[in-house]
Amino acid sequence: MAPPPNAFNRLSGLVDRFGRVATDLRVSLTDRCNLRCTYCMPEEGLAWLPNEQQLTDDEVVRLVRIAVELLGVSEVRFTGGEPLIRRGLVGIIQACAALRPRPRLSVTTNGIGLQRLAVPLRDAGLDRVNVSMDTLDPQRFHELTRRDRHADVLAGLRAAAAAGLTPVKINAVLMQGVNDDEAASLLRFALDHGYELRFIEQMPLDAQHRWDRHTMVTADDILASLAGFHLEPDAVSRGTAPAETWVVPGYTALDGGPARVGVIGSVTRPFCGDCDRTRLTADGQIRNCLFATEESDLRGLLRSAASDETIAAAWQTATLGKRAGHGIDDPSFLQPDRPMSAIGG
Template sequence: MTLLEDGFARRFHYLRLSVTDVCNFRCTYCLPDGYRPDGRKSFLSLDEIRTLTRTFAAMGTHKVRLTGGEPSLRRDLTEIIETVASTPGIRKVALTTNGYRLRERAAEWRRAGLTSLNVSVDSLDARQFHRITGEDKFAEVMAGIDAALAAGFERVKVNAVLLKGLNDHELDTFLGWIRDNPIELRFIELMQTGEMDERFARHHVSGETIKARLLQSGWLSQLRGQDDGPAQVFCHPQSQGRIGLIMPYAKDFCADCNRLRVSATGKLHLCLFGEQGVDLRDLLADASDEAALIERVRLAVQGKARSHYLQQGLVGNTPHLASIGG
């Protein structure tokens, strides 16, 4: 097995695979003007996804997260889940979704092999949810989370980007919600991207301030698993739910990076920020090119930078988070 390891001895077991960059929401921190097509794009086919997943599994990947845009806009999403889940070596298949199709599809995706879910809920107030996402879908999304729990997902993860002046006052409301619900609530620190300079300056909330509040309130830090994402997870003896903090501006955030990204058009991205990506698609059409694909990925990973350098204000070439799957 060719294990993926970079020049800083970081090993990569976790692939974030975007299946589309199209999204039907207009979140203020990502696509405030809605999705704007950049020409006619051809997203990875089911066969290309099969080849890609099998090749990454051969290099030690055992967790795949399907992302977007909004993945459920793919009509063949269930087939994609089945394909990834049935790949030898893949033990976990996760999905990040805005939740608008979750109520009717949760059980179907579970049967297809999906093992975990992340649902975006940026406010527990329906009017504020509408203001942040551009869509009046709060009731549908919350019903989708209930449907996911009923379908057998043991702990649904809920993503919330805290935004100064919009939802940062809702921390206690969120904590109250998860007290009696098996939710792992992920607070994601707003990240600066190429199109978000002004909004970042206006709405950024430091994750360190949230962490300090949690520790003062009796929340306890948990150990991070080998194929977990970047969140620092906290639990509380009086809460059924947990808290995860994703703080990209924290010191040494990149030190234990374990994930790579492939865009919906087949480009390998070593980081959410900073580079144009390495094209893999020419090697995906022919399944017999697996050795060449492994070598291209291996060489690219060896050149991965030590850090994303966000602290220095370097936001790279990423225009918005939907462009390569967040």
């Protein structure tokens, strides 16, 4: 007799209708942030999730354990909001590092607080970090983020490298008339310090819903700005990674290999066909895509004493609803109600 459609199947993992298998879990630990980036949220901030709606530390760890032990997830990245402001972060990392099979653990952060937390996070089991930094100019940083914390971000980068949280990656979003003149200088900075730079196309995930495709800086624009580096195609396959990478001749990475730069062209060079990600929001909702308009509730199952297998089955069922692509080019595309800070990067 065939199992019911919502029965847990340990062998299948998180497989969607198009045969893609989700092995990379992005976990948002909070929707709150200590910056107010102009392309993300208004100056006054947003209406944050009430504490009782957010997953507890134990609930986060349990869902990660289910994903790893029952559903085949091998990579876990903690995001926000700003994950470093989650008080239980070090304990969450330590608990997740103890799972078997051990997942690879990373954090995407704005870098504020990383100088203090780099060593404790490393000791807890964190493998590496991505640090968001869109400019090298302190004054421009203040204008972009509405906070005077540029020096703290630079200190966080140095601390992460010193702690061995490598490769240390920098995420940068370029915007027309704001910082699109910094592509070359950002890359030179990253190369000089042994960091790996990833440029990311601005996506329609701002709380203000002001994103305009016609004014965004595209992957082609970024690569044209880097023409002076004579980038060479990377011989290493990108696999399911979102970034297309290029080798930078004449530079060496910290591990002795060739230096690289990446471009994540989510809008103009979508990689949906190879997507291997599943997302968990801070309030326990499963999202199959950054741009999804549907969510599946796992928090309710957690708090109703559901078994691990029941939760795993619900996660598998949610994965079946994953669409073929994000649909930004479709005339019917609607920007998600949740902004990036509430979804997790």
